[in-house]
Amino acid sequence: xGFGIEITGNDSGGDFIVQDTDLNMINYQxxxxxxxxxxxxxxxxxxRLFINGNYSGAQGHPIGVQIESGSYKFKKITFSGSxxxxxxxxxxxxxxxxxxxxxxxSSISNSGGNYGIQLFTSSxxxxxxxxxxxxxxxxxxxxxxxxxxxxxxxGQISIYGDYYMDVDGLFTLITPGLSEATVAACTWNGSxxxxxxxxxxxxxxSHELSSTDYFSNHNTLLLGQDR
Numbered sequence: 001x002g003f004g005i006e007i008t009g010n011d012s013g014g015d016f017i018v019q020d021t022d023l024n025m026i027n028y029q030x031x032x033x034x035x036x037x038x039x040x041x042x043x044x045x046x047x048r049l050f051i052n053g054n055y056s057g058a059q060g061h062p063i064g065v066q067i068e069s070g071s072y073k074f075k076k077i078t079f080s081g082s083x084x085x086x087x088x089x090x091x092x093x094x095x096x097x098x099x100x101x102x103x104x105x106s107s108i109s110n111s112g113g114n115y116g117i118q119l120f121t122s123s124x125x126x127x128x129x130x131x132x133x134x135x136x137x138x139x140x141x142x143x144x145x146x147x148x149x150x151x152x153x154x155g156q157i158s159i160y161g162d163y164y165m166d167v168d169g170l171f172t173l174i175t176p177g178l179s180e181a182t183v184a185a186c187t188w189n190g191s192x193x194x195x196x197x198x199x200x201x202x203x204x205x206s207h208e209l210s211s212t213d214y215f216s217n218h219n220t221l222l223l224g225q226d227r
Contacts, residue, residue, distance in 0.1 A: 027119075027127045028102040030137050030226060037094040038071040039101070046107055050139075050164035050224060052098040053188035062185035062201045063097060064172035074099075075172045077185050077201070084153050086212045087205045090181035092172050100164055100226060102139055105129055137226045145221040152202030152214040154187070157221055161190050161197035166222040179207030184217070198223075 032043065035055060049072060053063040062077040075092035105126055116130035143158055150157055157165075165186050174181040184202040191197075200221070205212040 027105045028139055028141075029105050029108060029133060030100055030139050031103045031108065032101040033099065033137065033226070035096055035098050036074075037096045038073045039099055040071050041067065042070065044072065044101055047101050047103040049167045050100045050102065051167055051170075052100075052162065052164045053095075053186065054161060054191050055095075055097050058095050058097050059188055059190060061095075062183070062187045063095060063170070064092060064183050064185040065167045065170040066092065066172040072167060077172065077183055079181075079205070081212075083201065084214070086210060087181075087203060088179075088207065090174055090183065090205050092174055092183075098164070100139060139224055139226050141222065141224040143223040145217060145223075147218055147220055148216040150200045150217045150221060152184075152200060152216055154196075154199045154201055155216070156196050157186065157198040157200050158223055159193055159195055159197050160223075160225075161188055161192055161194070163198060163223040163225055165198070166224075169217060169219045169221045181205045184215075186221075 028048065031047065039049060051063070051065075051074060053059060053061070058076060064075045064077050066073045066075055074095050074097045076095035078091050078093070079087040080089040081087040105128055110129070117128070118126060118130075119128040121127050142160070142163065145157055169184065170186060171182070171184050182204050185200075187199045187201065189197050189199065200217060202215045202217065203212050204215070
């Protein structure tokens with residue numbers, strides 16, 4: 001069963017929730033959030049990066065991630081052809097999305113004085129420390145999809161369109177000269193709750209072989225939401 005303490009209240013900064021972790025897991029806290037087409041890898045060092053594609057120009061399109069020049073680049077994937085068949089003319093363009101950076105509470109430096117409240121897991125690790133809160137928002141992990149559990153042919157990841165996805169499940173590698181493309185992307189089809197709000201597209205397209213192979217997710221797809 002869960003254990004610990006939850007505090008819900010209101011101050012001049014707005015509503016807030018303080019909650020330790022359920023099932024003795026380390027609590028992740030939001031250290032940065034916003035909208036951008038890239039985030040530096042240095043800002044994500046020792047942290048986790050989540051994105052949500054319900055943004056102008058991104059919604060309804062597969063969104064992948066490419067690491068280059070010291071940054072996570074968020075990419076809108078376009079192609080010719082129908083999913084499930086051979087895809088050609090695969091390209092990726094920079095796309096602004098919503099992002100959230102999370103760090104374990106135990107790895108965030110104290111930003112306040114020597115006062116406040118601390119919570120520890122049963123192993124003695126810091127699960128919560130009020131001096132380490134950098135924003136008024138918190139983040140909760142809500143769903144996950146185990147490896148090979150979601151079809152790469154636009155398989156449904158979730159019915160909740162406002163969820164953020166961990167970028168570890170997304171990637172983009174396109175070689176124009178060889179006309180080859182390897183993509184793992186998520187499509188956000190609007191906000192709210194409805195069938196197919198989040199869908200997964202993962203494929204390898206070869207111009208030389210005139211074929212496209214589709215793959216289920218290799219990594220766990222981790223989903224969450226700010227609150």
